Amino acid sequence: MSSLCLPDSLTPLLMHVEPLLAAADKYQLGEQVSVDWSESETVDIQFEERQFSLVFNPDGADITGYKVLDQWIAPYPSVSEMQQLVAQKPNLIVSGLPTEKGCIDIWHHNGEARAVYCHHAGASEPQRAMLMVALALDFPLEDAVTLARAHARGYMESHMDGYGETGWPMSRELFPRALTANHPEAEDLGWTCKEAAVEPFAATDPAKLALYPVVDSAEWVERLLDLGVATTQLRIKDENDSTLEAQIKQVIAAGKAHQAQVYLNDHWQLAVEHKAYGVHLGQEDLDTADLVAIQQAGLRLGLSTHGYYEILRAAEFSPSYIALGHIFPTTTKEMPSKPQGVNRLALYHKLIGEAFPTVAIGGIDLSRAEKVWRTGVNGIAVVRAVTQAEDPKAALDDFNQLLVRHEPAKDATDAE
Ligand SMILES: Cc1ncc(COP(=O)(O)OP(=O)(O)O)c(N)n1
Numbered sequence: 001m002s003s004l005c006l007p008d009s010l011t012p013l014l015m016h017v018e019p020l021l022a023a024a025d026k027y028q029l030g031e032q033v034s035v036d037w038s039e040s041e042t043v044d045i046q047f048e049e050r051q052f053s054l055v056f057n058p059d060g061a062d063i064t065g066y067k068v069l070d071q072w073i074a075p076y077p078s079v080s081e082m083q084q085l086v087a088q089k090p091n092l093i094v095s096g097l098p099t100e101k102g103c104i105d106i107w108h109h110n111g112e113a114r115a116v117y118c119h120h121a122g123a124s125e126p127q128r129a130m131l132m133v134a135l136a137l138d139f140p141l142e143d144a145v146t147l148a149r150a151h152a153r154g155y156m157e158s159h160m161d162g163y164g165e166t167g168w169p170m171s172r173e174l175f176p177r178a179l180t181a182n183h184p185e186a187e188d189l190g191w192t193c194k195e196a197a198v199e200p201f202a203a204t205d206p207a208k209l210a211l212y213p214v215v216d217s218a219e220w221v222e223r224l225l226d227l228g229v230a231t232t233q234l235r236i237k238d239e240n241d242s243t244l245e246a247q248i249k250q251v252i253a254a255g256k257a258h259q260a261q262v263y264l265n266d267h268w269q270l271a272v273e274h275k276a277y278g279v280h281l282g283q284e285d286l287d288t289a290d291l292v293a294i295q296q297a298g299l300r301l302g303l304s305t306h307g308y309y310e311i312l313r314a315a316e317f318s319p320s321y322i323a324l325g326h327i328f329p330t331t332t333k334e335m336p337s338k339p340q341g342v343n344r345l346a347l348y349h350k351l352i353g354e355a356f357p358t359v360a361i362g363g364i365d366l367s368r369a370e371k372v373w374r375t376g377v378n379g380i381a382v383v384r385a386v387t388q389a390e391d392p393k394a395a396l397d398d399f400n401q402l403l404v405r406h407e408p409a410k411d412a413t414d415a416e
């Protein structure tokens with residue numbers, strides 16, 4: 001349970017806040033949020049163990065909490081000026097800054113500025129309402145900003161032609177694009193990117209994804225391939241493992257012999273050198289890995305994501321699949337983010353649609369697999385459910401029985 005306390009001046013936003021909370025409730029996107037009134041001029045968001053505030057366009061005085069600038073008077077500041085400012089100010093959110101062809105939202109992330117960009121800003125009150133609601137539902141800031149823009153656009157569309165989304169934004173067209181080097185307007189906008197632009201990655205076979213065990217030795221990879229697994233990943237986290245390169249060569253050869261999709265986690269240089277089938281990288285790796293070298297070598301690329309913004313950012317690199325995690329609590333890895341749950345997973349899968357194959361990961365065992373599979377994801381990645389199974393072969397058989405796509409029942413009139 002959390003509470004969202006609004007100052008009197010924001011009372012008109014209630015007509016936007018309440019339908020959004022109802023939609024979040026309907027799709028079970030988070031804990032319940034109660035709406036209250038704030039004594040101060042700030043929006044106060046309170047969870048059991050912490051609280052923070054939000055203030056729109058404060059004049060001068062330093063406040064604790066997020067400071068949102070969303071009212072702009074020409075001449076507008078430049079994008080590069082705002083990028084630098086936000087990089088220095090962790091609590092500053094630049095919202096809907098007008099640009100020549102559209103608008104940009106900028107926020108702070110680990111010492112730098114991140115942004116989403118789109119051509120039509122949408123309506124400002126729904127945008128503010130979604131920002132507050134998403135934060136009160138405990139979405140991370142980058143997802144709250146992204147959702148706010150999508151909702152502002154959906155609201156505007158629905159009011160222009162009577163269609164569109166007044167509820168929770170779902171369709172890809174409403175969402176802004178993450179601003180990366182792959183965006184054709186990044187340079188003209190004056191946005192500085194650390195990464196290089198990259199062409200789309202080679203395709204992976206989604207039909208071979210269904211069960212995707214992630215294991216920590218070449219011995220495990222070979223054992224799984226012998227048991228008929230079609231996609232697997234070697235994930236060795238010990239940088240000092242003296243057998244690393246030998247194991248990598250072993251799994252690449254085994255994968256080729258079995259015509260299987262064997263991904264390597266992290267070690268993209270060795271993957272390129274030894275011509276692996278594919279590489280799996282996390283979000284932080286995107287800042288350092290040479291994606292162009294991986295793409296030009298013809299390797300497939302899987303990317304980890306943990307929410308709306310990371311999905312939009314991953315999509316910009318046109319990877320071979322997008323992993324969505326972590327769905328349930330896991331003990332395999334310490335996670336900085338919260339478990340997403342199946343309902344958010346379903347929305348993420350819908351957002352990605354047919355654009356890229358999707359893989360769900362994190363805390364998935366046989367008892368949870370069916371619910372996850374029903375969201376429509378193309379693959380389910382598991383560590384413990386296979387490596388800690390008493391009988392791994394039986395575990396694979398059980399998963400394989402479950403992870404089958406049934407064709408929709410044919411109407412009798414289709415028969416002839
Ligand atoms: C299929 C799949 N999804 C996600 C991950 C996690 O990758 P990453 O974020 O790089 O974290 P580490 O695995 O390196 O700890 C994965 N490995 N596979």
Ligand SMILES: Cc1nc(C(=O)O)sc1CCOP(=O)(O)O
Pocket residue numbers: 214304305324325326327329330331332333361362363364381382383384385
């Ligand atoms: C390696 C990994 N990456 C995750 C992510 O969310 O990015 S979750 C995860 C561990 C998954 O292990 P298990 O199936 O044992 O819960």
Ligand SMILES: [Mg+2]
Pocket residue numbers: 265266280281282285
């Ligand atoms: Mg990794």
